[in-house]
Amino acid sequence: xxxxxxxxxxxxxxxxxxxxxxxxxxxxxxxxxxxxxxxxxxxxxxxxxxxxxxxxxxxxxxxxxxxxxxxxxxxxxxxxxxxxxxxxxxxxxxxxxxxxxxxxxxxxxxxxxxxxxxx
Amino acid sequence: xxxxxxxxxxxxxxxxxxxxxxxxxxxxxxxxxxxxxxxxxxxxxxxxxxxxxxxxxxxxxxxxxxxxxxxxxxxxxxxxxxxxxxxxxxxxxxxxxxxxxxxxxxxxxxxxxxxxx
Numbered sequence: 552x553x554x555x556x557x558x559x560x561x562x563x564x565x566x567x568x569x570x571x572x573x574x575x576x577x578x579x580x581x582x583x584x585x586x587x588x589x590x591x592x593x594x595x596x597x598x599x600x601x602x603x604x605x606x607x608x609x610x611x612x613x614x615x616x617x618x619x620x621x622x623x624x625x626x627x628x629x630x631x632x633x634x635x636x637x638x639x640x641x642x643x644x645x646x647x648x649x650x651x652x653x654x655x656x657x658x659x660x661x662x663x664x665x666x667x668x669x670x
Numbered sequence: 671x672x673x674x675x676x677x678x679x680x681x682x683x684x685x686x687x688x689x690x691x692x693x694x695x696x697x698x699x700x701x702x703x704x705x706x707x708x709x710x711x712x713x714x715x716x717x718x719x720x721x722x723x724x725x726x727x728x729x730x731x732x733x734x735x736x737x738x739x740x741x742x743x744x745x746x747x748x749x750x751x752x753x754x755x756x757x758x759x760x761x762x763x764x765x766x767x768x769x770x771x772x773x774x775x776x777x778x779x780x781x782x783x784x785x786x787x
Contacts, residue, residue: 592780593762658704
């Protein structure tokens, strides 16, 4: 089974610029998560999609962050304008499930992440 | 709210010695607990989970974890450490179930394991 694909792996921008990250989850998975991992901290959920609908975006800084999953497959996370504190690794994940009726036990598959440096 | 705590920023152990990485949790209801490992410049990889059943769960790469309900702990262990085990380890708990979808994981801050030759 193919894994979670993310791009770009690395991005360096200046503050107030914009950036976008792309994720293609494991094929057929309806649920997709974006996590932010700041250096020295554990991953923090930014947004959770179920198909193309948002389940949880309570910790997404909506004044600068946006995310979409238009066709319920791949997803894009955008930051505009970026701040210094947005420097982090952005991780995309999808759950391990056995069928469409299986809400899973919580085990997630993660992509390798997109490392953002804001100067 | 569900949470996990990893009290040690770093654990140092000599190769061949047993290792323990500590995790305590706070949940309402039954806990679903996980350990993940992160190697440099890589995403998180699943190691093991506790859902129900035996308190000692076995996972990948020879790791195991002991669930202790009275102490609300879920410590990661390995009988004999390898240099290649050096990485960042995260404990996580599944958040409370949300309607209509999968629930998210809440992660601890992580513990850096350094295994010395």
